[in-house]
Amino acid sequence: MQIGIIGLGKMGYNLALNMMDHKHEVVAFDLDKKAVERLAGEGATGASSIADLVEKLQAPRIVWLMVPHGKPVDNLIDQLTPLLSKGDIIIEGGNSHYKESIRHAEDLSKHGIYFFDVGTSGGTEGARHGACYMIGGDAEVFKTIEPLFRDTAVPNGYVYTGRAGSGHYCKMVHNGIEYGMMAAIGEGFEVMEKGPFDYDFAEVARCWSNGSVIRGWLMELTESAFRQDPRLEQIKGVVHSSGEGKWTVEEALNFQVAAPVITMSLLMRYRSEETDTFTGKVQAALRNQFGGHAVEKA
Numbered sequence: 001m002q003i004g005i006i007g008l009g010k011m012g013y014n015l016a017l018n019m020m021d022h023k024h025e026v027v028a029f030d031l032d033k034k035a036v037e038r039l040a041g042e043g044a045t046g047a048s049s050i051a052d053l054v055e056k057l058q059a060p061r062i063v064w065l066m067v068p069h070g071k072p073v074d075n076l077i078d079q080l081t082p083l084l085s086k087g088d089i090i091i092e093g094g095n096s097h098y099k100e101s102i103r104h105a106e107d108l109s110k111h112g113i114y115f116f117d118v119g120t121s122g123g124t125e126g127a128r129h130g131a132c133y134m135i136g137g138d139a140e141v142f143k144t145i146e147p148l149f150r151d152t153a154v155p156n157g158y159v160y161t162g163r164a165g166s167g168h169y170c171k172m173v174h175n176g177i178e179y180g181m182m183a184a185i186g187e188g189f190e191v192m193e194k195g196p197f198d199y200d201f202a203e204v205a206r207c208w209s210n211g212s213v214i215r216g217w218l219m220e221l222t223e224s225a226f227r228q229d230p231r232l233e234q235i236k237g238v239v240h241s242s243g244e245g246k247w248t249v250e251e252a253l254n255f256q257v258a259a260p261v262i263t264m265s266l267l268m269r270y271r272s273e274e275t276d277t278f279t280g281k282v283q284a285a286l287r288n289q290f291g292g293h294a295v296e297k298a
């Protein structure tokens with residue numbers, strides 16, 4: 001199939017290569033001209049602008065956006081809408097909020113343009129050699145673009161989730177689970193780190209990756225991280241987040257779902273970003289006030 005890709009960052013670039021491996025014809029645009037040139041060197045058709053990209057595509061056009069969620073997606077859709085025609089398709093493969101995707105689908109449907117929200121998992125390695133997709137949008141039109149997902153996913157690695165918004169909702173929950181699983185792995189290794197035995201963590205993770213109940217890709221990555229830096233002395237325990245864990249918690253609250261594991265893992269990420277806390281200061285001051293307990297001076 002012929003596909004236009006906008007956004008040649010780590011994910012978009014690798015996805016484009018993956019598509020070309022499967023004989024799909026890629027027309028690519030990015031604000032970074034060098035990335036476009038590099039991909040053109042790999043066999044893609046480079047576009048000099050969004051209008052140029054649209055012009056180079058045959059109708060019905062398929063445009064895959066792989067840019068950060070929020071403003072970048074909004075801006076691109078605003079620019080694309082007047083350039084595209086009835087029957088064209090926009091695939092949004094970033095980590096957007098599902099409500100934004102519902103809004104985009106509704107706005108675009110007024111122009112006869114189909115919108116698919118696609119949660120993409122598996123990192124850059126997945127984008128390059130086999131991703132995992134959660135896809136929301138029109139069920140009939142999905143069948144026409146299904147080969148793109150089938151070819152660039154790992155075997156069995158995509159699911160059509162239903163109407164627009166459901167793809168990103170599913171990916172949001174996936175990431176909430178990711179937060180909780182990562183937190184549990186981190187906590188477990190900290191218990192071992194503080195405990196009475198001297199473990200080789202890479203070896204433990206290797207063992208747990210083979211046949212144990214908690215085997216999986218995160219455990220394999222844990223082994224890889226400990227092989228590179230056996231006590232992780234080169235990095236700080238600061239864990240940032242891009243929004244999906246927070247959205248999962250917000251949804252859990254909206255629907256009165258008790259989701260303490262995901263919620264706590266999110267809060268612990270926030271805590272990890274602070275070197276000291278005002279909460280702690282207030283409590284230390286109070287202990288000192290009522291009991292004369294010692295405080296640590298700043």
Ligand SMILES: O=C(O)[C@H](O)[C@@H](O)[C@H](O)[C@H](O)COP(=O)(O)O
Pocket residue numbers: 095120121122123175178240241242243244245
């Ligand atoms: O499934 C995946 O491949 C990952 O989840 C991927 O999408 C990305 O690494 C996260 O979005 C990071 O999310 P945080 O920045 O919130 O940890």
